Structure formats: structure tokens, C-alpha cells
Amino acid sequence: MKAGEASRMAQDATLVVETTRLTKIYQNRNIAINDVTLAIEPGHVLGLLGPNGAGKTTLLRLILGLHRPTAGQVKVFGQRMTPNAAELRRRIGYIPTNPQFPRGMTPIAYLDYMARLFGLPRDIRKPRLASLIRAVDLLNASGEPIERFSHGMTARLAVAASLINEPDLLIWDEPTHNLDIEARRSMLELIKSLAAEKTLILSSHNLNDVDEVCNHTAVLHHGQLIFHGSLSELKGRIRKNHYELDLEGDQKTITKAVQIIKNMNEFSKVQLKQRRLELLLAPDVSNCTALANVFVTLADNKVHLVSIRSVGQQTEQAYLDLVETEESRGFTRLYTTNEAA
Amino acid sequence: MDAVTIPIRLRYKRWLPYLAVLQTDLRQTTRSWVYRLWVLTMFLVGFGYLLYRLGVHREAGLVQEANIVMSDLLRWLVLGSAAVIAAITVGSISSERGTLADSVLSRGISRYQYFLAKWHARAIAVVGTFLVLGAVMLVASHFLLHENLSISGSLAALLQVSALFFFVASAGVTLSAISNDSRVAMTLLWLALYGGGALLELLPNQYPTPDRILRQLQATLRGEFDPSLLFDLLGYSVVASAAVSLIGLLGFARRDV
Numbered sequence: 001m002k003a004g005e006a007s008r009m010a011q012d013a014t015l016v017v018e019t020t021r022l023t024k025i026y027q028n029r030n031i032a033i034n035d036v037t038l039a040i041e042p043g044h045v046l047g048l049l050g051p052n053g054a055g056k057t058t059l060l061r062l063i064l065g066l067h068r069p070t071a072g073q074v075k076v077f078g079q080r081m082t083p084n085a086a087e088l089r090r091r092i093g094y095i096p097t098n099p100q101f102p103r104g105m106t107p108i109a110y111l112d113y114m115a116r117l118f119g120l121p122r123d124i125r126k127p128r129l130a131s132l133i134r135a136v137d138l139l140n141a142s143g144e145p146i147e148r149f150s151h152g153m154t155a156r157l158a159v160a161a162s163l164i165n166e167p168d169l170l171i172w173d174e175p176t177h178n179l180d181i182e183a184r185r186s187m188l189e190l191i192k193s194l195a196a197e198k199t200l201i202l203s204s205h206n207l208n209d210v211d212e213v214c215n216h217t218a219v220l221h222h223g224q225l226i227f228h229g230s231l232s233e234l235k236g237r238i239r240k241n242h243y244e245l246d247l248e249g250d251q252k253t254i255t256k257a258v259q260i261i262k263n264m265n266e267f268s269k270v271q272l273k274q275r276r277l278e279l280l281l282a283p284d285v286s287n288c289t290a291l292a293n294v295f296v297t298l299a300d301n302k303v304h305l306v307s308i309r310s311v312g313q314q315t316e317q318a319y320l321d322l323v324e325t326e327e328s329r330g331f332t333r334l335y336t337t338n339e340a341a
Numbered sequence: 342m343d344a345v346t347i348p349i350r351l352r353y354k355r356w357l358p359y360l361a362v363l364q365t366d367l368r369q370t371t372r373s374w375v376y377r378l379w380v381l382t383m384f385l386v387g388f389g390y391l392l393y394r395l396g397v398h399r400e401a402g403l404v405q406e407a408n409i410v411m412s413d414l415l416r417w418l419v420l421g422s423a424a425v426i427a428a429i430t431v432g433s434i435s436s437e438r439g440t441l442a443d444s445v446l447s448r449g450i451s452r453y454q455y456f457l458a459k460w461h462a463r464a465i466a467v468v469g470t471f472l473v474l475g476a477v478m479l480v481a482s483h484f485l486l487h488e489n490l491s492i493s494g495s496l497a498a499l500l501q502v503s504a505l506f507f508f509v510a511s512a513g514v515t516l517s518a519i520s521n522d523s524r525v526a527m528t529l530l531w532l533a534l535y536g537g538g539a540l541l542e543l544l545p546n547q548y549p550t551p552d553r554i555l556r557q558l559q560a561t562l563r564g565e566f567d568p569s570l571l572f573d574l575l576g577y578s579v580v581a582s583a584a585v586s587l588i589g590l591l592g593f594a595r596r597d598v
Binding site for chain 1: 352353354355357358360361362365369372439441443444445446447448449450451452453454594595596597598
């Protein structure tokens with residue numbers, strides 16, 4: 001066996017989730033997932049992003065073996081996931097969007113049911129159940145039927161159910177959906193603490209949540225994976241050429257300094273709004289050189305620099321830019337195809 | 342020397358997920374309004390009819406032979422119950438499709454175990470309920486009517502009807518597993534049951550078709566029955582139910598939920 005092949009096999013074995021050319025076409029001929037190849041390593045907290053109908057939930061259900069792929073395959077912990085791979089699912093904790101519960105059950109009965117679904121014997125499941133019900137703060141409501149619970153309480157119960165088997169991989173589909181500010185905050189804190197020891201896949205519409213807790217992202221658009229990498233990579237992909245500077249000093253000197261900067265060739269846009277200077281670098285210009293020139297100009301004119309930040313480094317902006325680019329590519333493709341026809 | 346930590350390998354109980362779904366489904370089924378309505382209706386119809394016959398005997402002095410009354414009662418119960426059993430069983434899997442099934446099937450349970458648990462739970466609920474209610478009615482007839490029933494005949498009659506109900510329950514769960522819509526599944530099951538029952542009448546006389554079984558109940562209840570035919574019927578029922586369920590099992594194992 002070649003050394004490269006051996007190292008690739010060793011790397012494959014360590015992957016928590018690996019999808020290879022995964023495709024899912026529903027019976028109504030809707031292509032939900034299109035040729036998605038994705039690898040998730042241990043310790044990753046992956047934020048799965050995408051607009052409504054992008055295929056996020058379908059991808060999660062394929063990973064769980066709830067759906068069968070039309071083409072390609074899913075491997076979890078190095079083994080192929082199928083609808084009957086119960087052993088693999090024993091290592092996964094899942095929360096669906098808007099989790100539903102059997103009618104008439106109390107949280108204790110529900111968690112006991114979930115634990116038995118994992119095949120956990122009584123001596124293991126009872127202590128776990130007791131500690132989890134305390135951990136999610138449902139001890140006082142443990143005798144009440146679940147249908148009387150608020151969104152926050154059902155979300156906490158779903159979290160407890162997903163942790164009852166002490167999984168290595170957590171798949172949570174929109175865990176902060178429908179939660180109030182306080183419940184959302186505690187959910188995010190929980191995710192952060194779990195991220196220290198588990199691999200997580202979180203699907204979310206809330207980009208601030210992803211920004212706060214995830215270290216990797218995957219962006220789906222019309223079933224296609226248009227980005228997969230670290231969060232900093234996603235942020236770094238775009239608008240590295242856009243800066244904002246907060247200035248302090250006499251307004252006349254600031255205006256004078258800005259006028260000098262406007263005459264520089266390095267910038268395609270220089271705009272002063274009160275004391276905030278917005279700079280857009282021209283293409284193929286080194287940002288270090290251009291910014292150094294700006295700093296020198298400001299210093300020469302006795303203008304103080306209060307702060308400088310790179311605009312567009314928020315996940316939301318990066319994501320929107322990515323989706324926008326993909327949309328325009330789609331239009332271009334459509335236009336080109338029509339032209340050719 | 343450093344202490345060596347030996348990882349404890351957790352021992353899972355292989356059939357615990359099956360038992361969990363079986364118990365939960367039995368509990369859910371017996372709490373459903375369709376099931377409760379069915380039991381209440383069977384009870385009221387059964388005892389209402391027996392009391393009516395008792396009244397006829399008391400007022401007009403006409404002898405009411407238990408085998409005739411009970412065979413009529415059982416026949417009506419079978420014809421009426423088949424439709425209700427279809428409703429009870431076709432929702433077993435298809436009505437849970439979506440997030441409720443997700444929260445079960447995403448755990449450590451295989452599709453096979455889930456299907457088997459659902460099948461067995463619904464079959465136990467239907468057949469068990471009928472056996473209990475049927476036995477109570479037969480005991481009541483002993484006190485209310487002119488007694489001419491034999492114990493073996495009564496047992497044979499209950500087993501025969503149970504065999505029919507077992508098949509109906511199996512077909513219902515199978516359709517539930519391979520269909521996305523409970524209403525479509527129920528319509529298909531009703532068509533198959535009543536249409537299939539009519540078609541079976543075309544078989545030669547030696548085969549125990551449902552209608553022939555029901556017509557022979559009078560004699561069966563008196564103890565006039567052929568044990569080998571009873572065993573044949575039970576065998577056919579088990580084989581047919583297993584075959585139908587196998588289709589459901591294989592279909593469900595390959596389906597998206």
C-alpha cells in the first residue's frame with residue numbers, strides 16, 4: 001500500500017462524518033441535495049447555513065440514516081450509515097426542528113423511553129435520567145405532561161433527550177428556533193460547553209448564533225455545498241479591501257487629510273461621514289502599503305486614529321455575499337445557456 | 342507507576358428498543374379515542390343484544406339458543422370491527438411520519454425492530470381486546486340465554502375470529518409502513534378486505550374463507566367443528582399475516598421517514 005493512500009485511510013477513519021457525492025432526489029423530482037462532499041473532523045462545531053429550502057434538514061436526515069441517499073454515501077465514524085445502522089446512531093444525539101413528543105408523557109417517562117430506545121440497561125439509564133433532568137432544570141416539572149410545557153421547556157427536554165446516550169456527535173437542527181432571549185442565551189452557553197468534548201453539527205438561520213459558537217461552517221444553496229471551511233475562512237473570503245477608520249481632531253485637518261487620501265491611486269472609494277472614514281481598496285493593491293500611506297498622511301496632518309476595523313468581516317455579511325455570488329452565477333449560467341440555445 | 346484507565350465498554354440490551362416501542366405503542370393505542378370507541382361500541386352492542394334476547398325470552402317465552410344468538414353477534418362484530426381495526430392499525434406508522442418518528446428512529450433502534458414492535462403492539466391490542474370481550478360475552482350468554490355452547494367450541498370460535506382480526510391488523514400495519522397517507526392506506530385496506538373477502542368466496546369449498554367461517558359459527562359454538570380445519574385456518578392466518586408483514590418490513594426498511 002502506498003504511503004499517501006495509508007495516510008488518507010487513517011484520516012478517513014478519524015472523520016466523524018464524511019459524505020461523498022451525496023445526492024438526494026425526492027419522488028416529486030425535487031433535488032434536495034446535489035453532489036455534496038463534506039468531511040467533519042472530531043472537535044468541529046459545524047454551523048450548517050443556507051436559506052429556506054437549501055437542503056439543511058435533508059442533509060442532517062441523510063447523516064442520521066432517516067433518508068436514503070439517491071446517490072453517493074454517508075459515513076459516520078468511518079462506517080456507512082443506513083436506516084438500520086442502530087449501532088452508529090447510539091453515538092449520535094439528535095434534536096429535530098420543533099421536536100414533538102408522544103401525548104400524555106411526563107419528562108421522566110419520555111427520557112426513560114429515549115434511553116430504552118438506545119438499549120441502555122436500567123442501572124445506567126436511571127442515574128443518567130436523574131442527573132439530566134436536574135441539569136436542564138425540569139425537576140419541578142417532572143410530573144407534568146409535556147403538552148403543557150412552554151417552548152423553552154420542550155427545548156430543554158429535547159436537549160436532555162439528545163444527551164441521554166452520552167453521544168460523541170450531536171446533530172441539532174435549529175436548536176434556538178422559537179426560544180426567547182434568555183433561553184437562547186442558555187442554549188448557546190450549553191453548546192459552548194459541549195463543544196469542548198463533542199463534535200457538533202448545528203443547523204441555524206441565526207447567523208449570530210453560528211458566529212458565536214461554531215468554528216466551522218458549511219453553506220448550502222439549492223442543495224449544493226457552496227462553502228465548507230473554518231469560520232475565519234468564510235469571513236476572510238470577502239471584502240478584505242473594505243475598512244472603516246474612526247478619526248479624532250479638528251474637522252478642517254481631517255477634511256484636508258482625507259482630500260490627500262482621495263488623491264491616492266490605491267483606493268477606489270474614499271468617503272468621510274462626519275469623523276468616520278470609509279476606504280475601499282482598488283483591486284490588486286496591497287492593503288499593508290495602502291494603509292501605511294493612510295496612517296502617514298493622518299499623522300502628518302495631526303489627525304488621531306481612534307479605531308480601525310475591517311468591514312464585512314461579520315459572518316452574516318460573509319454569508320450573504322456568498323449566497324449573492326452564487327445566485328448571480330446561477331443567472332449567468334441560465335443566461336449563457338439561453339444564449340447558446 | 343501511572344494508573345491505567347481501562348475504558349468500560351457499555352453493554353446495550355439488544356431488544357430493549359423493541360420492547361420500549363411495543364409498550365409505548367400499546368399504551369398509546371389503548372388511550373386513543375378510536376380504540377376506546379371501538380371497545381365501548383362492542384360492549385354496548387354485545388350486551389344490548391344479549392339483554393334484548395333475554396327480554397324476548399322473558400316476555401314471549403321464546404327459547405333463545407346461545408349458539409344462534411352468539412354466532413349472529415360474533416358475525417356482526419367481525420363485519421363492523423374490521424373497518425374500525427383498519428382505522429386503528431393504518432395510523433400506526435404513517436401518522437407518526439415526520440418529527441415524531443424522527444425522534445424515535447434517530448435513536449438506537451433499527452427499522453426492523455420499530456416495525457416489528459408496531460406490528461406486535463397493534464396485533465396484541467386488537468386480538469387481546471377481542472378475546473377478552475368475546476370471552477366475557479360468551480360467559481354472559483351462559484347466564485342469560487338457553488345454554489347449548491361447548492367450551493371447546495367457544496374457544497374455537499374465538500380463535501377463528503381472532504385469526505381473521507390478526508390478519509386485518511397485520512395488513513393495516515403493513516399499509517401504514519409503506520404509505521405516506523393514513524387516509525389512502527385506510528381506503529386501500531377497506532377495499533382489499535371487503536373486496537378480497539368477496540373474491541375468496543370463489544375458492545373451492547374445502548378452503549376456510551372468512552365468510553364460510555362466520556356462517557359455520559353456529560355449529561362451531563356447539564362444539565361441532567373439525568379441529569384440523571381450525572388448525573388449517575390458524576396456519577393460513579399466521580402465514581398470510583407473516584407474508585404481508587414481511588412486505589411491510591422490507592418496504593419500511595428502505596423508505597425515507
